[in-house]
């Protein structure tokens with residue numbers, strides 16, 4: 001009896017803690033979205049109030065859509081993020097497969113070398129990267145951003161995926177070899193589906209920093225045609241005047257694409273976990 | 280069609296030598312079992328034969344053809360793994376047909392061969408299911424079916440029964456024996472279970488620490504073990520070993536007598552001793568006794584016998600069935 005009660009108590013306190021954390025995490029998002037629908041006076045006078053009949057205003061969204069090519073910025077951000085994730089997952093998984101599956105000289109050293117980037121921020125190389133991009137004429141192209149973000153995401157991807165690939169049964173791969181599957185078929189058809197949860201994890205970890213990044217778009221691709229959403233929103237933040245309506249609206253809009261991507265990957269993640277459980 | 284010849288096969292992982300020169304001939308249609316304790320290199324040898332692992336040195340001929348440069352899929356072999364290793368995303372039917380599809384067989388042919396194998400193994404009701412929807416025994420039958428469909432020259436089994444429960448193991452063992460009679464194919468089967476080895480094999484290869492200890496038919500190994508290792512490994516319960524000195528045999532170092540070759544009496548016999556423990560198995564009674572002359576002995580009696588711990592009994596070995604070994608552990612004949 002008392003056991004049942006304490007476990008109730010425990011689960012209640014766990015839920016309380018998680019609920020509180022969720023509230024704290026979501027509060028800024030909530031504040032951003034709510035205030036993006038209010039006029040300037042209402043934002044400053046009562047920032048916590050929901051938009052009412054007289055404080056409701058879409059002025060922020062109108063400014064955002066009028067000023068600059070926001071649809072273009074969005075599609076730039078989406079292109080860069082999606083293509084980078086694709087390459088990170090593809091090359092990361094291939095490198096991880098080679099490291100975990102084949103015995104060759106310097107295997108461990110190579111693994112360490114490839115994971116080194118987790119500890120060394122890529123921004124330290126900004127000057128060299130910029131020089132390289134200038135030399136190759138890639139400045140102000142999305143390709144430049146995609147290359148840099150792929151490099152930035154690979155170390156973590158290789159590290160996580162090679163650990164997971166070590167757990168895929170050797171017998172399964174050997175059965176494939178006896179049935180005449182090529183090494184590529186074994187990789188794409190047998191191993192990749194089994195490490196899907198890990199791929200989803202890597203995708204989520206890779207995606208957020210890319211979407212939110214301001215540094216590389218500002219340095220490598222600041223042209224109007226290649227601006228990303230984060231960079232595009234900066235026009236509303238001035239040294240002396242900041243158009244808060246527009247900033248909040250732009251931020252609110254920027255949340256949704258990542259949210260959708262995240263939901264796609266996390267569904268994969270959960271499906272992967274449960275399909276593993278019944279196997 | 281399906282002979283195998285191994286000559287001086289060696290395999291090392293780094294500095295660790297796992298196979299230390301294996302020579303073996305397997306005739307067409309033979310059922311050969313590799314048996315030995317865990318970690319002695321049985322699976323490694325099987326993977327070398329399959330081509331999944333390159334031997335460090337030595338030659339492998341399948342059907343008189345040197346296969347060193349032939350990839351696994353082209354060696355005319357099929358392998359059944361301990362962990363089933365079914366493709367999780369394919370149905371039973373596609374699991375069995377994949378090898379043929381990869382080899383470019385036409386659809387009707389694949390269909391026919393899968394149907395034949397599935398009838399042989401009573402898998403018809405499960406053809407449309409995925410491996411996750413099958414029980415362990417059914418999965419192992421699918422794995423065996425996948426091997427049959429390839430119609431290989433050589434079947435390789437790597438401890439196929441060790442993940443099954445006892446009843447299923449006996450049933451699947453019978454099924455494999457039946458399969459061997461029907462297909463008349465050459466089979467190589469790895470196990471650490473000597474009962475499986477004794478019941479299935481035409482020829483048993485006893486391995487220990489990467490080397491062959493003895494090759495022979497089950498009864499040869501039982502009746503004429505070549506050394507102490509084989510004598511102790513084959514037979515259950517294991518052979519009793521007694522220091523020859525204690526029994527006054529100067530020509531040998533160790534004497535061996537199987538538990539079933541000792542008789543017990545309450546009145547008189549060669550070795551007096553006290554019962555330590557008794558196991559009643561119904562058909563057999565296993566008596567463990569401490570004797571003054573021969574040390575701890577295991578005795579196997581047929582039928583039921585009312586012995587109890589601390590009973591004083593006399594054991595008499597059948598001298599004609601005693602094994603003698605020299606200082607190197609080799610049998611003296």
Ligand SMILES: Nc1ncnc2c1ncn2[C@@H]1O[C@H](COP(=O)(O)OP(=O)(O)O)[C@@H](O)[C@H]1O
Nearest residue numbers: 292295297315316317318319320321322323324
């Ligand atoms: N890929 C490998 N790398 C290093 N050592 C290995 C590898 N595969 C097997 N071994 C070693 O070889 C020995 C024999 O293994 P194995 O053939 O699996 O034994 P068995 O099947 O008889 O139990 C073991 O000591 C094992 O640690």
Ligand SMILES: [Mg+2]
Nearest residue numbers: 321322323438
């Ligand atoms: Mg093994």
